[in-house]
Amino acid sequence: MAGITSRTTSVPEATARFLHELDELLGQPLATDSRFVDLLMATPDPHGAALGLLRVVEAAGKDSAALLKAVRSGTSDSLAEDELNRPLLARLLAVMGTSEAMVDHLVRHPDSLPLLLAPDAFLLISTPAASAVALREDMLRAVGADPADSAPQAAVTGDEGIKALRRTYRDAVLRLVADDLAAEAPEEIVDHVMAVLSDLAAAALDAALAIARAEADGGGDVRLAVIALGKTGARELNYVSDVDVVFVLDSAADEDTRSLATDLAQRTRAVLSDAGGEPALWEVDTALRPEGKAGALVRTLSEFEHYYADIAQNWEFQALLKARPIAGDVGVGDQFSQSLLPLVWKAASREGFIDGIRSMRRRVVDLIPAAEAPRQIKLGRGGLRDVEFSAQMLQLVHGRTDEDIRTPNTLVALEELGEHGYIGQQDASVFSTAYRFMRVVEHRVQIPRMMRNALIPDDDGKLRMLARSVFRSGSRTGARLEETRRDFARQVTRLHEQIFYRPILEAAVGVHGAVVDAHKRGSSLQAAADRLQAFGYRDPQGSLGHIKALTTGVSRTAMVIKQVLPALLDWFSDGVEPDRALLAFRRLSESLASSGWFLKMLRDSGLAAKSVADVLSLSGYATELLLRQPAAVAWLDKFDNLTARDQKVLTAEVDGLLRRHGAVAVTPIRETYSRELLRIALRDVLDVGDRAEIPGDLSDLMDLAVRGALEAVRTDLDAPEIPDYEFAVIAMGRWGGREIGYFSDADAMYVFRPKNDGLDAEAKGRLSKHLNKVALQLSTRLKASEGAQGVDLDADLRPEGKNGPLVRSFSSFQAYYAKWSQPWEAQALLRARPVAGDEDLIKDFLSLIDPLRYPTQMPQKALTQVRTLKARMEDERLPRNADKRRHLKLGRGSLSDVEWTVQLIQLEHGHELEGLRTTSTLQALEAATEAGLLPVEDAQQLAAAWQLATDVRSAVMLFRGRTAESLPGDHTELEATARLLGYAAGEGHDLEDDYLRTTRHARAVMEHRFYGF
Structure with a gap:
C-alpha cells in the first residue's frame, strides 16, 4: 500500500495502513483528509498516534461516533464537508501520539473517551x-463516600472499590x-x-x-x-x-x-x-x-x-x-x-546540620551510575535536585529568622527568596526558568508509559519524540532539546556558587563597592556571617576580614580573586576546616600577588583552583610546605606534575648540587628534599596515583637526601690529618623497611672502619672524634629550617642505645654482637638497610649482621624473650589512659602486633627462606604466605590492619601537621582523616568502624600466631 501525501505532509506506509483502517471503522475519509493528516503528523509520534486512535476506536465501537461529533464544527453528516475542531482534535491526537499508557487506559475504559472531548476539559x-477540593470530592464519590x-x-469496598478509585484517578x-x-x-x-x-x-x-x-x-x-x-x-x-x-x-x-x-x-x-x-x-x-x-x-x-x-x-x-x-x-x-x-x-542551627545536608546531596550524586549521569535530568549535575537543594539551603540558613521564606514549594521559595533579597531576582528567575523546563522534560519522559524515569533517552528516535513532545513550535529536534538542557544545567551549576557566596563578597567590601546605609550594611554583614557559619566557617567574622582583604580595591589581583573566590569558598566549605583554608589562601595569594601566571591559572584552570582548595582545606602539612614554596602551586594545573620523579633524575640533580656547591651543598639538597616531599604530599592529598607507593617514595627521597648530605659534610670536614676511613649510614626501623610516613624519624646507625689497620691509639681517638663530628653535623645540617623541610636523624636504635657511642667502628660492632647482643637487637636488625657510605664496608656489615637476624636456629629461650618483651611493651609503653583498641602503633592489632608477628617468622625461618630476607613487612608477609608458614586469610587480615594503621598515621599527619598516636576521637580530625583516605564526606565513623573491625581481626591472628593462644 502506498503512503499518503497531503498538501504539506507525507504519511509513511505503515501509518497510512492504520488510517485506512480508521476510515473503515468510522465510515469517514480521514486517511485522505489533509487537515487531519497534518494534525496527525504534528504529534510527537504520528505512527503511535494513528495506532493509538485505531485501538481506542476499536474498543469504543459504536460509541466512537461521539468522537466524530466532537471534532466536527458543522452540522453535516460528512466530516469532509465540515470544518474540524482543530484544537480539540490536536488535543486528542497529542494524547494518542505521546502516551501509550493513556491509550491503554482508554482501551480498558472506552467510555472515558468523552473526558478528552468535553468542553470543560481545561478546568483542571x-x-x-x-482543583484540590474538586478532586477530593470526585475521588470520594467514586467509592461512595461523603466528602x-x-x-x-x-x-x-474491596476489589470493586479499588477499581473505582484507580479508574477515577486515571480519568483525572x-x-x-x-x-x-x-x-x-x-x-x-x-x-x-x-x-x-x-x-x-x-x-x-x-x-x-x-x-x-x-x-x-x-x-x-x-x-x-x-x-x-x-x-x-x-x-x-x-x-x-x-x-x-x-x-x-x-x-x-x-x-x-x-x-x-x-x-x-x-x-x-x-x-x-x-x-x-x-x-x-x-x-x-x-x-x-x-x-x-x-x-x-x-x-x-x-x-x-x-x-x-x-x-x-x-x-x-x-x-x-x-x-x-x-x-x-x-x-x-x-x-x-x-x-x-x-x-x-x-x-537548622545544629552543629553540622548544613554540612550533613550537603554530604547527603553529594552521596546521591555519587550513587548515580556513570553511564547515566550525563542523561539524568533529576539527580545529575545542574539538574532538578540542584535547584531544589539550592533553594532549601538558602531557606534553612535564613529561614531561622525570616518566616516569610518558610515554604515547602521550590518555585514559591525561589520567588520569596528573590523578593526578600536572599538571592538576586534575576538569579531567582533563571533558577525558576530552568526548573520549569526540566520539570516539563521529566514529565514528558514519564508520560509515554507512566513509569518512574528521569533519564534522557540515548536512542535517537526516542530522543526525537521526546523533543517533539517538549517543543510545540520552532525546531523540535533532539539536538535542540539537548542543547537547551545542557545550557540550563550550566546556568544552575554556575548560580550555586554565586548565590551562596557572591553576597558574602558584596557584604565584605560594601554592596557594589559603594558606601551603604549603616543599618543595611550591618544587616548584609550579618547575613553573610550567617551563611559562612552555616557552611562550616567557625569564625565567620574573621573569615569576612580575610575576604575583604582579598577582594578590596580595583587591582588586577583583587578583580581576579573576586571572580574565583565564590567557587573557592564553596570548595573550602566542602573540606573540614574552611577557616584555615581561607587564611592559607590569603597568605598564598599575598606571596604570589605579583605573579601574573598565578592569577591566570586561578581564573582559567578549574582543576588548579579546585586542587588548591582541596589542599588548603584538608592538609595543614601540605599547606605549610606549599606556603614555604608557593611557586609549586603551578604544579596543580596538571596532575602529571605530581607523579614521582625518577630516582636517576633526582640523583643526577643532587650530584650537580654537590659539584656546584661542594661543602655547602646540604642547604640546596634539603631544599630539593623539601620540594619533592611537597610533590608527594600533594599527590597524596589529591589522590593521584597509588597511595601504597608513597612510603617507598618517601623512603627513597630520604635515602637520596642523606647520601647527598653525607658527601657534602665529608667534603667539608675531612682534612689531610684525618686518617683514611670508610663510613656508612644504616637505616633502621620503618626507614630501613622503606615504610616511612610523613611522621617518621629517620632511625639510623653509623659504622666506620679505618683503612689502615695499624693506627695507634692517638690516631684512632682523633678519627673517632672526627666521625662523631661528621655524624653530628650530618644530623644538624639536615634538620628542617624556616625555608625547607628536613630529615630528623635518630640514632637511639644503636647498640646500647643512648648510652652507647654515636659512631661505632666495624670491629666494635663485631665484638658487641659476639658477646652482648640480645634477641631484640637481632629483631631490630631485620630492618637494617644501608643507605649511604662506602660499598665495601656496607657489604661487610651485611655479612656481619645476616647471621644474627637470620639465625640457623632460634632457641626456645630467645623465642620466649621476644614474646615476653612484646607483652611488656603492651603493658608499659602504651601511654596512660590510651585506648588499646585505637593506638596506631602499640594498640591491639595495630602496627606493632603485625610487625612482631612477621619478624618472629623471619627470625625462625629467614635462614632457609630467601624471600623472608627483606626489610619490608608486607614483602616478608607475602613470602611467609607463599612458603605456607601463614594461611592466606590470616596474612590478608594482618596486611589489611598494617596498611590501614599506616595510612591513618600518614593521613592525620597530613591533616594537622603533627604525628598521631591513636585513631582520632575528635569528630573533625576523624572526618579529615577519612576524607584523606578516600572516604566520602560524612563517613568518618565508617573509617572508625573499619579500623576497629580490621585490627580486631588482626589481633586474633597475632595472638594465635605470635603467642600461640
Missing part, C-alpha cells in the same frame, strides 16, 4: 486553587495529560500540573482511607492523619513517583486503637499500591518515618514529638521542611503541623 489547570463527612467511609490524569500536552507553553503551567498531581494523590489517599475505614473501622473512631513529605508535601509531584507519607495517630489512642490504625494504614497503602484488576497507582513510601523501615508504621503525635525532640537525625528535620497534612483526620494533621514544623528552623 485553569483553576488550580479549586462532607469528617471521617468519610466508602460504600464501595487523562484529562490533565491532555491539558498539559495541548499547552502552547507547557513550562508556564507546569506548577499547576504538579499541584494537580499532588492534590490528586492526596485525594486518592483520602479515598483509599475511606475504603479502609469502611472495611475495618465502621465507627470511624480512629483519628488517623496522613502527612505527605517530599514532592507531594510541597505540591510539586510529578506524574509517576513514590508518594512519601507518614501516618500520625491521635495521642490519646490506646493500644487497641493503635493496632486498628496500623491495619488502616496498611490497607490504605495496599489499596493504592498492590497489584489488582486495575493497575496500581504508585508506591506509598513510608520509609521516611521515624527509624525508617524498622520503625512502627503508625505513631501517635506525642511519640513523633518525643522522637524529633530527642532522637531524630539532622536529615529528618530537612524532610519535615516539605511536610503537609493531606488526608485523614484534619485536627490531628493540624496539630502535627503546629507542633513539628517549627522544629525545622530550630534544627
